[in-house]
Structure formats: C-alpha cells, structure tokens
Amino acid sequence: xxxxxxxxxxxxxxxxxxxxxxxxxxxxxxxxxxxxxxxxxxxxxxxxxxxxxxxxxxxxxxxxxxxxxxxxxxxxxxxxxxxx
Amino acid sequence: xxxxxxxxxxxxxxxxxxxxxxxxxxxxxxxxxxxxxxxxxxxxxxxxxxxxxxxxxxxxxxxxxxxxxxxxxxxxxxxxxxxxxxxxxxxxxxxxxxxxxxxxxxxxxxxxxxxxxxxxxxxxxxxxxxxxxxxxxxxxxxxxxxxxxxxxxxxxxxxxxxxxxxxxxxxxxxxxxxxxxxxxxxxxxxxxxxxxxxxxxxxxxxxxxxxxxxxxxxxxxxxxxxxxxxxxxxxxxx
Numbered sequence: 001x002x003x004x005x006x007x008x009x010x011x012x013x014x015x016x017x018x019x020x021x022x023x024x025x026x027x028x029x030x031x032x033x034x035x036x037x038x039x040x041x042x043x044x045x046x047x048x049x050x051x052x053x054x055x056x057x058x059x060x061x062x063x064x065x066x067x068x069x070x071x072x073x074x075x076x077x078x079x080x081x082x083x084x
Numbered sequence: 085x086x087x088x089x090x091x092x093x094x095x096x097x098x099x100x101x102x103x104x105x106x107x108x109x110x111x112x113x114x115x116x117x118x119x120x121x122x123x124x125x126x127x128x129x130x131x132x133x134x135x136x137x138x139x140x141x142x143x144x145x146x147x148x149x150x151x152x153x154x155x156x157x158x159x160x161x162x163x164x165x166x167x168x169x170x171x172x173x174x175x176x177x178x179x180x181x182x183x184x185x186x187x188x189x190x191x192x193x194x195x196x197x198x199x200x201x202x203x204x205x206x207x208x209x210x211x212x213x214x215x216x217x218x219x220x221x222x223x224x225x226x227x228x229x230x231x232x233x234x235x236x237x238x239x240x241x242x243x244x245x246x247x248x249x250x251x252x253x254x255x256x257x258x259x260x261x262x263x264x265x266x267x268x269x270x271x272x273x274x275x276x277x278x279x280x281x282x283x284x285x286x287x288x289x290x291x292x293x294x295x296x297x298x299x300x301x302x303x304x305x306x307x308x309x310x311x312x313x314x315x316x317x318x319x320x321x322x
Contacts, residue, residue, distance in 0.1 A: 021185075025156050035155045037189065046240040050232070050264075073156070 006083040008063070010071055012055045016078035019044055019053040023070035023079060030069055031060070042070050055079075089151040090114060091188045095214060097207060099280050100141060100199030104214050109193055120150030121177045124166040124194060128175055131196070138170040138272075139254055139279040141200035147245075147285070148194035149184030161185065163245075163262065169271030170256045178259075178273050180266030186243040186287040201281040206234065210288040219283040223252065227261045230284060238286055245285040251278035 027040035037043075041061040045054045055078070071079045096105045117123040124146040131144045145167040152160035163184040166177045187195070190209050197207070204223040205216040222230045227248040234244050243263055250258035251274025258274030259267055268274075277283075 022156060025154075029156065048240060050235060050240055 008066075008068075009082050009084055010057075010063070010068065011080045011082040013078050013080065014053065014055060016076050017044065017053040017055060018076050018078075019046060020075065022073045022075060026069045026073040030064060089155070090119070091191045091193050093192050095192045095195045095209070097195065097197045097214070097216075098199045099197065099201040099205070099216070099282060102201075102216055104216070106192075106212065106214075114151075114193075118151060119193065120148060120153075120162065121164045121166065121179070124148035124164045125175070125177060127194065127196065128166040128168075131198075132168050132175065136168060138168040138173055138276060141198070141280065143168050143198070143276060143279075145197040145273075145276055145280075146194055147187075147197070149187050154185035154188040163187070163266070163268075165245075165260070165268050165273055167273060167276050169273065170254075170275050171271040174271075176271045178268040178270035180245075180260075180262045180268045182262040182266040183243045183245055183285075183287065190287050195285070197277075197280065197282065199280065204281050204283050206284040206286060207282060208238070208286045208288070222283055224249065228264055231261075231264050234284055234286055238288055241288075243287045247274040247277050247283060251275055252283075254278055 021037060021044055023042050024037045024040040024044055025035055027042050028034060028036050031041060032039040041058045043056045043058065045056065047054055068081055071081050090109055092109050094107050094109055096107060113123055113126065117126045127146045128144060136142045145165055147163060147165045149163055150160055153162065161181050161184060162179045163182065164177050164179055166175065168174070169176045190211055192209070201216065204219040206219040208215050208217050222233050225233065227246050230246040231244050235242065245260050245262050245268065247258065247260045251260065254275045256272040256275055258272055258278070259269040260274045260277055261267055
C-alpha cells in the first residue's frame with residue numbers, strides 16, 4: 001500500500017478577502033526586512049469594479065519554510081492552510 | 085538610514101505657479117512632534133499667518149501620515165489634513181482612514197498645498213514624478229463618479245482623495261472622501277480644496293514605484309514583531 005503523505009497548501013477564499021494587505025506586508029517584512037508591498041510574494045489586487053480582490057502568488061513563494069506568515073496574519077480567514 | 089519608520093521627504097505644491105518641490109524631512113521636527121497630527125499641526129501653525137481667510141489662496145493644507153501607518157501595526161492607518169477650516173476659521177485636523185500608507189510607499193510623509201490653480205486640476209503622485217493634471221472632465225461630478233473616473237485613468241489600485249460638488253461650490257460643511265470610504269469630514273476641508281481648484285489627490289499603486297525599499301525596518305526585529313502582531317490580531321479578531 002502506497003504511503004500517504006500530507007501536503008500543505010494555501011486555500012484562497014477570494015470572497016472573504018477585504019483587501020487589508022496584512023498578508024502582503026507580513027510577507028514583505030519576511031522577504032526583504034522592510035514594509036514594502038511590492039517586495040512581497042503575495043499580491044492583492046483590486047478587481048476592475050473596485051470592490052473585489054484578486055490574490056496572486058509569485059514564483060518566489062516558498063511558504064516561509066512552513067511558517068505561512070500570510071495565512072497566520074490574515075484576520076478575515078481568506079487564506080487557510082489545508083492538508084491534502 | 086536615520087529615519088526609521090519615515091519615508092524621509094515632504095512635498096511642496098504651489099498651485100498658483102505650478103511649482104512642485106521635494107524637501108527632506110526635518111529630523112528635529114519629527115523628534116519633537118513625532119508624526120501624523122503632531123507634525124501636520126506644527127507645520128500648519130508655522131505656515132499659516134494670522135488673519136488669512138480659509139478660502140483664500142494664502143491658506144495652506146498639510147496632508148500627513150503617521151509613523152506607523154503602512155506598517156503592520158493595527159489601527160494606524162489614518163491620514164491627517166490640517167488647514168484653517170472655513171466653518172470657524174480655526175486651524176483643525178480632519179482624519180480619515182486610508183491614503184496614508186500609499187503616500188508613504190510613494191516616498192512622502194506629508195504634502196503641503198498652497199495657492200490657487202487657474203483651472204481645475206488634480207495632483208498625481210507617482211514617486212518623484214509629481215504632476216498637476218487637468219481635471220476639467222471630472223469637475224462638476226460627485227465624489228463616487230470622480231473616484232471611478234480617476235481609477236479608470238490611473239489604474240484601480242491607486243488611492244484617491246476627492247471632493248464633490250459641495251466642495252467645488254465652497255459649501256462650508258463640505259467634505260473630502262478617501263477611496264469612497266474614508267471621510268475627511270471635519271469643518272469643511274472640501275471647500276478649502278475647492279477654493280484651490282484642486283479636485284483630487286491621486287497616489288498611484290506601489291507596483292508603479294521603482295525606488296528600492298519603501299522605507300526601512302530592522303531585519304533583527306522581524307520575529308518579535310510578527311509574534312506580537314499575531315497576538316494583536318488574535319485579540320482583535322475574536
């Protein structure tokens with residue numbers, strides 16, 4: 001029987017996102033040591049109508065080596081850690 | 085860098101002759117008055133001479149952000165606009181949420197506006213490229229329409245302070261709004277901006293910025309900061 005390995009993944013719930021950018025700031029603090037959202041590996045962009053948000057990850061995202069700062073800093077539950 | 089938590093620069097805009105200049109942040113000023121409504125009030129009280137009419141070109145508007153705005157510290161998002169208010173001719177400070185973090189990412193702690201433009205304009209801040217853009221196409225429109233039109237022009241991720249019809253017509257209880265949700269509603273700031281023919285202030289999205297750094301913070305404080313913030317967020321959200 002094949003051994004099952006749990007893989008952690010970030011589940012994104014776009015409808016819960018309020019665009020507070022907390023995840024982006026905590027990411028940039030970890031990546032660059034500065035509060036600069038353009039250095040972050042997660043990007044929150046407002047959609048065209050201005051009321052919804054899109055969540056994009058860059059290729060540089062490594063899950064903070066298992067810490068997942070963005071998931072833990074999200075106050076709205078839009079980023080959730082899932083074991084699959 | 086000397087200014088930890090500050091962008092390290094201020095912006096002067098004279099609408100009468102279109103002069104725009106950047107000045108370094110005075111370290112002595114921020115040591116004594118910290119930031120936010122502290123230094124905007126200090127600057128406004130120094131700049132505005134006694135007896136100036138609030139709706140005259142000689143009045144100044146000082147828009148500033150605090151030290152912690154734009155960081156992860158909760159509850160520090162406010163932008164302050166200190167000016168001589170038309171409702172009672174006293175110097176006062178309306179606050180609103182939003183805008184301040186974008187102003188700091190663009191590299192400015194405060195913006196000082198004076199004079200009167202000869203035609204409707206809006207101020208567009210994109211790093212060092214600060215310009216006064218013709219706003220005749222949004223003049224006469226309300227705040228939500230103006231915000232939508234300026235977002236269509238400059239991209240949806242910009243932050244906007246806009247005035248509406250009441251501000252243009254110098255109503256003394258008019259307000260200015262930040263991104264359709266924050267209200268700079270105290271004492272008639274909209275009329276002051278309207279008297280200067282300044283329809284809006286727009287700070288562009290930070291991806292458009294190419295300066296290195298935003299502003300600095302010590303790498304050494306990273307872990308304690310994030311732990312403290314986790315605690316704060318847990319306390320605030322449950």
